[in-house]
Amino acid sequence: MAESMRGMKRTCRCAELSEKNIGEEVTMMGWVQKQRNKGGIIFVDMRDRSGILQVIFEDGEINEADFAKAEKLRSEFVIAVKGKVTARSGAVNENLATGAIELRAEELRVLSESDTPPFPIEADSKTKEELRLKYRYLDLRRPDLQRNLIMRSKVATLIRQFLADEGFLEIETPMLTKSTPEGARDYLVPSRVHPGTFYALPQSPQLFKQLLMCSGYDRYFQLARCFRDEDLRADRQPEFTQVDMELSFVDEDDVMDVNERLLQKLFKEILDVDIELPIQRMTWQEAMDRFGSDKPDLRFGMELKDVSEVVKGCGFGVFTGALENGGSVRGINAKGQGGMPRKKIDALVKFAKDFGAKGLAYLAINEDGTYKSSFAKFMTDDELKALVDAMEGEPGDLLLFAADKNKIVWDVLGNLRLEIAKNLDLLDKNVYKFLWVTEFPEFEYSEEQGRYLAMHHPFTMPFEDDIQYLESNPEKVRARAYDIVLNGTEIGGGSIRIHQDDVQEKMLRALGFTDEKAHEQFGFLLDAFKYGVPPHAGLAYGLDRLVMIMAHEDSIRDVIAFPKIKDASCLMTDAPNVVDDKQLEELSLEIAKSEQEQ
Incomplete structure (x- = not known):
């Protein structure tokens, strides 16, 4: 029977106690990791997100009713314990932050009981990922995943503080926007108010952040949720978080400088790793010739x-x-x-x-x-x-x-x-090799579509000497684009943007857009460019990828609280799923029947 917390206030988290607290009366709350009954004495490992604390229930020191409750404790019961911090009576456990102390219980309340979990709550779990993702709320109790999400939170906080100190303003951009199908497929959202029309979820805030530069905000950033309906890999999810920024009146060196100092701060504060600046630079051509990759691993x-x-x-x-x-x-x-x-x-x-x-x-x-x-x-x-x-x-x-x-x-x-x-085990996760890759080709040819596509996006400024080739010889055009690469993973990318309307028109024509089609898709941006647009540039990091590398993980699923699997579904919530006919009717939608159903 679950008991109330009434009259009890938690003193602190488990691993926040130390030898300095010996002799103090405290109230601790958390989950039972395991219980060991030695007859007249019961040992319980209590766990919360900070770590583990050993609690001692000794017959005679605690009332009979509470000792009887302690005998029935099982893994994942939620408990509150009032007692005194003492030096550990047995050998010190060097593997625990609280290994030199223990809590001698004087009062116990069982706040919640638990069924036997479908897998052990332990670090480095050997349980199949599918089962762990189905019960993700249990999986997230594991100390290694909790460590990763705590690290992610610290990284996000440091990024916000650093960029604010550098004069950036955090501004949110819309989630419901217009579909601009250049690049990955959009996730579409049907409109109830405007039947037959759709919003798109943003693949990135690209156009809006450029408009903010037109609006004079000078330095913008946000931790933006982005959505791409594409095939998944270990470092890719259908929804992800982007550290997005845009700056006015800058060139490549300015953007690289602020981001190098940001990375240097993150790695020092989070991992106590010193990143030597400036970060090495390499052209796209040199990277391909030397490493066969535009995101080379230099370890x-x-x-x-x-x-x-x-x-x-x-x-x-x-x-x-x-x-x-x-x-x-x-x-x-x-x-x-x-x-x-x-x-x-x-x-x-x-x-x-x-x-x-x-x-x-x-x-x-x-x-x-x-x-x-x-x-x-x-x-x-x-x-x-x-x-x-x-x-x-x-x-x-x-x-x-x-x-x-x-x-x-x-x-x-x-x-x-x-x-x-x-x-050959040459990839040391404790070594961090950063690299700027620069001078990408502006275009890549798609055999499938029979036309040139923008290697980054249609708003990337070409090198001034190459503008003349935009329409006559696109393969010769180099982009003023730059990617930041860490240990063979692209963690971010950006570019100098086109701010002259004549260059932007040439760029869109080179991509096969008629003037009419260009205005249909990007008219609001092109119109804004008629009213005084500053030279501007930007960069966006994949926050998930960055934290994945910092946490020494091989998959971004291990640094995201509730990730999707390879087919973009959620095993825990069973999303995506069917909706009822009334909802479809309100949206003026009808599901086409497959040939088998007809």
């Missing part, structure tokens, strides 16, 4: 090497064929892996094929200097030596090559490099 080497010139006249048709088709031949050197078993090399070949490779050429250098290779028989000794020298190969190394169009070669070797690093 290890194994850089790509372009050996196209070395092999252009060799007898290996795979290499020469790729070059004749306008591609390249590039390789990576897995130092010291020359003795890798054939089975593991075959697994790497299969891995490479998943990223578009037709195959993967390899050459292992034996300790005696001889080669074991999938292609050596097609090349002369001199050609092989030149190739090994170009790859800086030494006895014991494993050289891996991809030959195809640049995009495929980069994708294959960039991912292969990461896969080998994972297998």
Whole structure:
């Protein structure tokens, strides 16, 4: 039978007690982690979000009724205990913050009983994630998840304080807005008042924050909820939180400076890690050539090497064929892996094929200097030596090559490099390697849509020298865009925005917009640009991704209170779900029947 708290006030949280409190009378409240009955004495580990406190119920020190209640305590019962803090009678528990003390109970109230939970409430749970997400309210009691969400709260608070001190204003932008289908798919919300029309949930506050710059607010930020109806990955959710900012009268250096100092403060305050400034910068082209990725992980080497010139006249048709088709031949050197078993090399070949490779050429250098290779028989000794020298190969190394169009070669070797690093345990989560990637291409060509798409978004300023190519040669246009990358994950991205209406019109035409279509989708922004718009720039972080890395987690689900699974559904609430016909009728909607239902 649940009891009342009446007359009791909690003194503090469990792990906020220490040896300084010995001798004090306190009232503590929390959950039972476990109970151990030793006859005349009962040990209970009481847990709250701060940690664990050992409580002692001793027959004779506490009244019989309360001792009888203590005997019946089970995991996840919610209790209130009044008693005295004493030095621990047994050995000190070095693993607990409260390991040198215990609470000698004088009064016990059972505030709530609990059924046996479907899994143990413990750190590093081995329970399947699906079950834990179904009972997420229980999963969130686990100390590791509580630590993550406490960290997330601290990060958000520090960001707000830092940006306020830097002259930023926190301004909210609308959740119900207009669909502008450039990029990921929108989540649509039907309007009851305007039948047949829809709002869209924001993919980002991009247009509104640019309008705030037009309105003279100078420096804006918000922790914005954003929504994208796209396929999910470990670091992606249908709804997420963006640390969004925009600044007027600035260039790239200004934006990077304020954000470098923000990151430096976060990592020092939260993790006591010193981030050396300025953060390294690298152009998109250099990142792709060296690492096969626009978000390179700099915690290890194994850089790509372009050996196209070395092999252009060799007898290996795979290499020469790729070059004749306008591609390249590039390789990576897995130092010291020359003795890798054939089975593991075959697994790497299969891995490479998943990223578009037709195959993967390899050459292992034996300790005696001889080669074991999938292609050596097609090349002369001199050609092989030149190739090994170009790859800086030494006895014991494993050289891996991809030959195809640049995009495929980069994708294959960039991912292969990461896969080998994972297998060799080279990814130290206690090392933080930041990088600014700059000078992205303004456009990327979509074979599916048969047109150019903006690599970032349609409002990114091109380099001044490249504006002339917007309509004649889009592939030559570089964007004044910059991404901030941490340990191989893009944690944020931004750009200098277009503030001249003639450049914006050229940009939209290059993306295939007619003037009429451009005004239909972005008219409110283009109209605002007629009334004096300042040069402006911005950046947005994925808060979830940033905290995920800081917390040493592999999935953003572990730093979000109530995440969705891969199909964007919630196992706990069973969302999305059907609604009743009356609701649909009010929205002037009708669900189309599938062929099987007809």
